[in-house]
Amino acid sequence: MKDFLKKLLKARNDRITQIRSAIEASNDVNEVRSLTAEASTLQAEAHDLQAQIDAIEAEEQRAAAQEAEQRDAVPADAQLVNGNVRGSFATPAAEQRDAVDPLSTMEYRNAFMAYVQNGTAIPSELRAGDAISTPDTAPAIPLTIMNQVINTVRLRYGNLYNKVRHLNVKGGIQFPIGALRASFKWINESTVSPRQKLDPLAKIMFSYHVAEIRIAQTFLASIVTLDAFEAKIAEVIAIAYLEAMDQAIVNGTGEGMPLGILNDPRVTNSITMTAKDMNDWTAWRKNFFAKLPLGYREGEFIFPLSTVETYLETMADANNNPVFRQATGLEVNDGDSRNPNGRFFGRDIALVEPDILPDFDSASSGDVIGIFWQPEEYALNENFGFTMRRWFDEEANEWVDKALVVVDGKVLNPVGYYLIKKG
Numbered sequence: 001m002k003d004f005l006k007k008l009l010k011a012r013n014d015r016i017t018q019i020r021s022a023i024e025a026s027n028d029v030n031e032v033r034s035l036t037a038e039a040s041t042l043q044a045e046a047h048d049l050q051a052q053i054d055a056i057e058a059e060e061q062r063a064a065a066q067e068a069e070q071r072d073a074v075p076a077d078a079q080l081v082n083g084n085v086r087g088s089f090a091t092p093a094a095e096q097r098d099a100v101d102p103l104s105t106m107e108y109r110n111a112f113m114a115y116v117q118n119g120t121a122i123p124s125e126l127r128a129g130d131a132i133s134t135p136d137t138a139p140a141i142p143l144t145i146m147n148q149v150i151n152t153v154r155l156r157y158g159n160l161y162n163k164v165r166h167l168n169v170k171g172g173i174q175f176p177i178g179a180l181r182a183s184f185k186w187i188n189e190s191t192v193s194p195r196q197k198l199d200p201l202a203k204i205m206f207s208y209h210v211a212e213i214r215i216a217q218t219f220l221a222s223i224v225t226l227d228a229f230e231a232k233i234a235e236v237i238a239i240a241y242l243e244a245m246d247q248a249i250v251n252g253t254g255e256g257m258p259l260g261i262l263n264d265p266r267v268t269n270s271i272t273m274t275a276k277d278m279n280d281w282t283a284w285r286k287n288f289f290a291k292l293p294l295g296y297r298e299g300e301f302i303f304p305l306s307t308v309e310t311y312l313e314t315m316a317d318a319n320n321n322p323v324f325r326q327a328t329g330l331e332v333n334d335g336d337s338r339n340p341n342g343r344f345f346g347r348d349i350a351l352v353e354p355d356i357l358p359d360f361d362s363a364s365s366g367d368v369i370g371i372f373w374q375p376e377e378y379a380l381n382e383n384f385g386f387t388m389r390r391w392f393d394e395e396a397n398e399w400v401d402k403a404l405v406v407v408d409g410k411v412l413n414p415v416g417y418y419l420i421k422k423g
Helices: 002-025 029-072 106-118 143-155 217-221 226-251 281-291 305-312 324-328
Strands: 079-081 084-086 165-167 174-176 203-205 210-215 270-273 300-304 341-344 347-352 368-373 378-393 398-411 418-422
Touching: 002 029, 106 378, 210 226, 226 378, 226 398, 270 281, 281 324, 281 418, 300 305, 305 341, 305 347
Parallel strands: 165 378, 270 418, 300 347
Antiparallel strands: 079 084, 174 203, 210 398, 300 368, 341 347, 368 418, 378 398
């Protein structure tokens, strides 16, 4: 059985290698998406096959260890008789061993470091169990680095990325996101209730968008210790990825990248605020909050810090006494590097840089200068995790390293989204 499973696994990996080559050579978007979908299915199958093989080999190792223990073990009730050990041997229970992920071993981590710094191929035996990596494709980034990326996400970057919903579903499949509704009607002796027709469920489909993060080889090559290398590469990847994700969540075009809030044609709710309105807490109540449906009043704001400081934190009464805190509950933690956000009218504020949303003073009339959103109603679909590729640029005479990731994103339900525009 194990030999048969290995043959199936080899066939899957060979086909994945062929698909990767075809993707790199293709200029047809539809063909690339089709091939990527096939690769995703094959990778899942290869992962399952490898898991079965690992289980069989683990069982073989346990059986061999048990047999050795039965041969060598001395029973607790054994007695020494004429120089010989006498006693009955009981069969010990099978020893439980935790499976070690091959991507977290010290051997793989050192091999990955050598691959990035020197181009040294990762030995085939260290790639075992990695459904994405084959000798002809990119090696998967070790789990230690990915864990550091996740921690970096939480602590320093990804102000919007941290708030949205994260999925890992197969691309190309439509998912229903609507709700079933029916209406209520009073009747009397002469009328009957009409037959109810269910509203069709809205659907959404995620695509496969490949993004890359290029890393300076000369910089990474100068880092000699494994811990320092893994910490720095995690930081480099996290900073680049999360800044791009925050940008895509707001401004993504949907062409080769996630579809951002500002470019989603379904996001149509908007209000217009003049400079005077922005600085007047009563205008916020009348122009904005009065329009919010009850079911979507617990959303959050997205503002650039400059807009908050210039207009929201300068609210004052007729005698120029500050009232922003009493009237709006405004609190801003812009000095906190771990959570540089705040609260406005009891709702969280996610602070962003002006390249994501323009500040009020530099924006043109009609530009979006703020967003009220429901973060859980935006989803990022991230497939495969990160892989690393390396090649030599003949034009620049240097090695080039890049991390690859497949990701897409969309608004699931636009009802609770409001664009705040400059009037």
